[in-house]
Amino acid sequence: MKHFIYPHELDKNDKEKLDYLYNKLTHNTKYYAGYSPNTEFNYADLYKFLQFSINNLGDPFIGGNEMSSHGIECEVLNYFARITNAPKQFSGYVTNGSTEGNLYGLYLARKMYPNTIAYFSNHTHYSIPKNLDILNIPYFNIETIHNGEMDYDLLYGKLQENRDRPALIIANIGTTVVSAIDNIDKIKAALINANISQYFIHADAAFDGMILPFIDNPPPFRFSDGIDSIAISGHKLIGSPIPCGIVLTKKKYVGNIKTLIEYVDKPDTTISGSRNGITPVFLWYAIKRTGDDGFKKIVYDGFAKAEYAIKKFKKFGINAWKNEHSLTVVFPAASKKILTKWNIPTAYGYSQITLLPKLTYPMIDEFCVDMAADIQDPNAKLSSALMY
Amino acid sequence: MKHFIYPHELDKNDKEKLDYLYNKLTHNTKYYAGYSPNTEFNYADLYKFLQFSINNLGDPFIGGNEMSSHGIECEVLNYFARITNAPKQFSGYVTNGSTEGNLYGLYLARKMYPNTIAYFSNHTHYSIPKNLDILNIPYFNIETIHNGEMDYDLLYGKLQENRDRPALIIANIGTTVVSAIDNIDKIKAALINANISQYFIHADAAFDGMILPFIDNPPPFRFSDGIDSIAISGHKLIGSPIPCGIVLTKKKYVGNIKTLIEYVDKPDTTISGSRNGITPVFLWYAIKRTGDDGFKKIVYDGFAKAEYAIKKFKKFGINAWKNEHSLTVVFPAASKKILTKWNIPTAYGYSQITLLPKLTYPMIDEFCVDMAADIQDPNAKLSSALMY
Numbered sequence: 001m002k003h004f005i006y007p008h009e010l011d012k013n014d015k016e017k018l019d020y021l022y023n024k025l026t027h028n029t030k031y032y033a034g035y036s037p038n039t040e041f042n043y044a045d046l047y048k049f050l051q052f053s054i055n056n057l058g059d060p061f062i063g064g065n066e067m068s069s070h071g072i073e074c075e076v077l078n079y080f081a082r083i084t085n086a087p088k089q090f091s092g093y094v095t096n097g098s099t100e101g102n103l104y105g106l107y108l109a110r111k112m113y114p115n116t117i118a119y120f121s122n123h124t125h126y127s128i129p130k131n132l133d134i135l136n137i138p139y140f141n142i143e144t145i146h147n148g149e150m151d152y153d154l155l156y157g158k159l160q161e162n163r164d165r166p167a168l169i170i171a172n173i174g175t176t177v178v179s180a181i182d183n184i185d186k187i188k189a190a191l192i193n194a195n196i197s198q199y200f201i202h203a204d205a206a207f208d209g210m211i212l213p214f215i216d217n218p219p220p221f222r223f224s225d226g227i228d229s230i231a232i233s234g235h236k237l238i239g240s241p242i243p244c245g246i247v248l249t250k251k252k253y254v255g256n257i258k259t260l261i262e263y264v265d266k267p268d269t270t271i272s273g274s275r276n277g278i279t280p281v282f283l284w285y286a287i288k289r290t291g292d293d294g295f296k297k298i299v300y301d302g303f304a305k306a307e308y309a310i311k312k313f314k315k316f317g318i319n320a321w322k323n324e325h326s327l328t329v330v331f332p333a334a335s336k337k338i339l340t341k342w343n344i345p346t347a348y349g350y351s352q353i354t355l356l357p358k359l360t361y362p363m364i365d366e367f368c369v370d371m372a373a374d375i376q377d378p379n380a381k382l383s384s385a386l387m388y
Numbered sequence: 389m390k391h392f393i394y395p396h397e398l399d400k401n402d403k404e405k406l407d408y409l410y411n412k413l414t415h416n417t418k419y420y421a422g423y424s425p426n427t428e429f430n431y432a433d434l435y436k437f438l439q440f441s442i443n444n445l446g447d448p449f450i451g452g453n454e455m456s457s458h459g460i461e462c463e464v465l466n467y468f469a470r471i472t473n474a475p476k477q478f479s480g481y482v483t484n485g486s487t488e489g490n491l492y493g494l495y496l497a498r499k500m501y502p503n504t505i506a507y508f509s510n511h512t513h514y515s516i517p518k519n520l521d522i523l524n525i526p527y528f529n530i531e532t533i534h535n536g537e538m539d540y541d542l543l544y545g546k547l548q549e550n551r552d553r554p555a556l557i558i559a560n561i562g563t564t565v566v567s568a569i570d571n572i573d574k575i576k577a578a579l580i581n582a583n584i585s586q587y588f589i590h591a592d593a594a595f596d597g598m599i600l601p602f603i604d605n606p607p608p609f610r611f612s613d614g615i616d617s618i619a620i621s622g623h624k625l626i627g628s629p630i631p632c633g634i635v636l637t638k639k640k641y642v643g644n645i646k647t648l649i650e651y652v653d654k655p656d657t658t659i660s661g662s663r664n665g666i667t668p669v670f671l672w673y674a675i676k677r678t679g680d681d682g683f684k685k686i687v688y689d690g691f692a693k694a695e696y697a698i699k700k701f702k703k704f705g706i707n708a709w710k711n712e713h714s715l716t717v718v719f720p721a722a723s724k725k726i727l728t729k730w731n732i733p734t735a736y737g738y739s740q741i742t743l744l745p746k747l748t749y750p751m752i753d754e755f756c757v758d759m760a761a762d763i764q765d766p767n768a769k770l771s772s773a774l775m776y
Contacts, residue, residue: 005429006674006677006678006682007681007682007685008676008678008679008682010676010677017459018434018669021457021459028454029440029455035455037443037455038441039440042393042394042439043438044439047432047435047438048410049413049629050432051430051432052414052417052629053420053426053429053623053629054629055623055631066416066728066731067417067423067731071405072409096484096663097662098662099660099662107522126656126661129647134495134522135523135524136523233662239441241438241439241440241441241666242630242664242666243443243662243664259514259517259518261514268518271487271491271518272485272487272488273485273486273515273518274485274487276629281409286394288396289394289395289397289398290396291395293395294395294396297395343454
């Protein structure tokens with residue numbers, strides 16, 4: 001009685017397109033020095049789950065969807081709840097990435113305080129103003145100090161001017177380029193000094209949300225430090241072929257957005273609706289097989305390599321630096337040639353490399369040689385990166 | 389020099405959890421009669437791409453991201469542009485599913501007409517009111533007529549009352565449960581009669597967007613029929629282990645939302661930010677290997693099976709019916725036992741089966757035997773489905 005999978009073969013031209021893509025990705029993965037995804041993952045044991053149409057629709061903690069991996073998703077969320085000191089009554093889900101996690105946190109804030117104004121630094125990821133525009137929330141952009149952190153005096157000034165309105169603060173737990181961490185204690189002090197009692201702090205911890213839990217004496221970033229929601233990426237420090245992330249919040253906020261999924265008679269508390277059930281299994285697998293000790297090793301190995309890289313850069317006269325808890329080393333914008341070979345992001349006048357396992361010591365050496373050659377080449381053009 | 393993948397093995401308990409999930413999904417895929425995902429897919433040829441951290445961040449037509457499958461994504465979008473008669477100047481991207489596609493269409497409508505009011509029928513998917521709430525767009529819920537279509541007289545009445553405000557109409561190109569198709573011609577007539585010239589029609593074509601292009605004389609649903617944006621799911625009629633979809637719109641609307649991705653110096657025109665690059669490759673592969681003729685066969689085989697199922701149901705005294713262009717047969721809400729065995733959604737007093745390749749003739753026969761036994765069982769409880 002069975003059926004009907006694919007009456008046609010791929011033609012030669014189409015096969016070549018797939019080969020081209022495969023070769024391009026193989027090459028560029030080798031020289032992927034700048035961006036934050038960890039490329040050292042291996043989920044081959046789990047490919048067999050890709051024969052199924054898994055769907056994690058709805059609230060994972062209510063679950064019961066017979067084609068879902070909700071049980072495993074809940075274990076992943078419990079893990080993140082532990083490393084972010086979430087309250088016992090927390091809620092959340094595995095997202096398609098931190099843009100969705102950020103949208104979710106900001107949406108909950110607006111449901112709590114419909115009249116809110118948002119505040120964030122001008123080194124904040126572009127998904128924040130995009131999401132605020134989607135949500136129709138007015139906002140102020142706060143200047144940064146020298147290391148990319150929010151200027152808390154300017155924040156205080158704006159809060160003070162608008163003290164009649166609830167405040168939504170987006171704290172960068174690692175900005176995109178220089179990996180600066182906005183200080184939650186100083187943000188809370190500015191709120192208190194401005195006499196604002198109705199506020200919501202969302203932590204965009206896309207990258208550093210998987211660094212800070214594994215270092216000694218981290219700066220404040222947890223629920224116990226005063227945040228109300230947090231977004232962390234799964235495809236960055238952990239690594240995943242499919243962008244993903246988690247968002248966590250206090251359960252009390254989620255009551256404001258429950259809608260009923262009419263055809264399964266269960267509430268939805270997510271943005272997505274249909275959600276893939278495979279990335280929760282990837283994250284679960286990576287967490288189990290890496291362990292806290294494994295993540296700690298990735299982080300501290302990275303710190304050591306970052307120190308090595310900065311020293312090496314300086315030897316070549318390149319003024320490299322990094323923020324204290326960061327795996328990202330920044331330096332003045334490199335040439336187009338370097339950016340292209342090494343897949344390096346550039347903004348605010350800086351280029352960056354990210355000291356994940358993919359970036360080995362010999363690669364750092366090779367990179368420095370390229371940079372040095374470039375500096376001595378009178379024809380090397382500066383990158384066209386934005387200099388704001 | 390290399391590195392560090394996974395210092396730990398999974399323990400026995402964790403291995404059992406994966407086995408349990410695998411067995412559950414295997415069993416439930418066999419009895420997956422009701423929901424709209426096509427489970428007959430096979431992407432094993434493409435698993436090798438899952439070793440890479442592919443990311444389709446940003447506008448696929450601008451592309452140039454060295455870790456993306458943007459070229460293949462554009463081919464997928466061109467395919468959908470053809471089957472929906474999109475204008476030459478169209479825009480769009482591969483989404484994480486139709487909820488995101490719907491959010492995108494409605495967001496563009498609000499950017500075009502900030503003062504808009506939305507109208508949709510009460511058989512509309514719950515993602516529409518959820519997305520309208522996210523976007524802060526006020527809305528009216530319009531009653532349906534007997535077959536689940538919007539009541540156009542009631543729509544006209546509401547439009548008339550609010551004719552000073554631009555209108556955003558969400559047209560169901562297949563409602564979730566009874567697969568009713570809202571008539572674009574009648575919607576346009578209601579707008580004209582109410583004297584509203586500023587309007588935006590978004591088509592939620594999650595399932596039927598892959599049926600109507602392959603039948604003769606379809607009802608109006610295309611850009612050439614007057615829609616402004618459309619969302620179609622990839623994991624439904626086509627089939628995919630990861631929920632996905634496409635959204636298409638007229639290019640002129642997208643200019644209103646372009647934001648700059650600071651660290652790659654390219655504009656973003658999407659909701660997602662980081663987007664997986666594997667589902668575009670899955671969709672591309674399925675489209676190439678199925679072909680228009682293959683999709684046509686899935687659709688017409690489904691119509692034949694639906695007719696067979698309705699006749700068989702009636703023989704057992706079960707009052708089953710379907711809308712004209714639908715692959716979904718509905719019947720009065722079945723018992724909990726049936727819904728659980730066969731994974732069947734139920735709402736508005738109806739249960740449904742979906743006549744995709746997964747649902748074979750012998751399965752229809754087995755289903756009817758189960759239903760008949762159930763009817764004669766005085767202890768069988770009616771489903772707890774909502775009866776609104």
